[in-house]
Amino acid sequence: MAAAFGLLSREISYSGERISEALCICGNRLGGRLGEVWESIGEEALLREQSTEEIWARQMGEYVENSSLSDEERKKAVSFSAWMGFLDREAQIHAMKEFSDWFRGAAAQQERELSEKKKLIMSLCVSGGLMAAILLL
């Protein structure tokens, strides 16, 4: 997700495309399930029957339900809809970068938590093993 938002911010920074078109381009480059969803959001937004905000909230809502993201990450991903529509291009790019940074931070945090959990499990296993050895002796 961090990489995807990074790609989106770079696309808008480079080409100044509208968000719908940028989503199509980035979705195509990203590939995978997220890429498909972004392409689909972009294509639906181009039809202009609903706002990009509504389409994002609906389609990303469905996507995160079936993803391995945490609850917090799910909420964050869906909330991007409220961060569209800046009058200033720099402000829009900045918002996307913030999302990218947030997901990067969340991923790093998860990695840290995972390694701590690993350490905890390892130490529990070692102490359990020691205990068993003492009991057996």
Add this chain to the structure above:
Amino acid sequence: MEIENGGNSREEQKKEGKNKAEEILKLFPARFQETFRICAEDEENLQEIRMRIGKPVLLLFRGKEYGLKKNGEVTRELSLSWKPDEREFSAIFRHICQDSPYAYEEELQRGYLSVEGGHRIGVAGEVIRQGAGIKNLKAVTSMNIRISHEKKGCADRLLPKLYEDGKFLHTLIAAPPGCGKTTLLRDLVRQISDGNPYGEGMNVGLVDERSELAGCFRGIAQNDVGIRTDILDGCPKEEGMMMLLRSMSPSVIAVDELGSQREARAFLNAARSGCVALASIHGENLEEIRNKPFLKEIWEEKLFRRLVFLSRRDGCFYIQNIYDEKGKKVQEDAVEIGRCDSQCAGERRNGILYLQGAGGKTGRAGTIGSSLRPSFQGDFLQR
């Protein structure tokens, strides 16, 4: 090979009208489309939709101002008109920009943006300055949606006066605002480019500084300006004319609204280099045009072989006068070239005026569009 000119059949016009109405409705989010449906269906007469935060929505039909109720009714009582709040206004603006106002940054700096269908949206609000110039708008608080009207065939009656021995003559179209200068110029460009009964098709270079003639949206012309027309969209006229001369070697160079010394000089240079010049200008009569200081050099060279004056009366557009380079009248009487009043297509039965709407069905007096809902109040449309 020449392209068939002139107006479309009635069926085609109806279909076009319906498409145009849909195009206008697409400018608004789905939840507001019903509010704008009736006025959009009368797109032929609708000229402007003006919206301001907390102020009544104003519609301009055939030069007259009306209000718009939230339920879609058009009213003369402006106090009853819908007053969009900040959220509603913002939703509409964002929808027009497809949730990407930043992508229209350059256009917003100029104060307007062009959208699909060739319509132009003027905006105003709080400005962010950068040095001496304008960087962007911080908040958009007013919008003026100007409906583009493409009237194919409106130049039919003018064309024979602008050709001599199969050659198109240097022409200037003058009129006060709202008299159809741009619409006529657009059709002239189309017919000169495609070819017409008076002359073969020619390569036309069109400098469309305000995106009003071709109505380009993301570089693609939304209006038909002919098969041999090269468009420079959003480009300052003086630079655009020189660019086109160098790159596309047009036979005719066309610009809308000459308004400065630099533009006039570039225009004259284009004409000197062998292009036939076609332009429009604000002005009511020959004297006013002749007294414009920036046109001095052009008058001295007697560049324009035809000077066309337009006027508007009772919703009808006229070619008021045509002069030659010596100031002699080429046409004596005013010639009607079109009307912005679809009442002419209506008929009166038992004292009630019935109108033909865009959908093709006939509605009772005070009703427009394909629906039979009573949409207008008071004496609207009664003659």
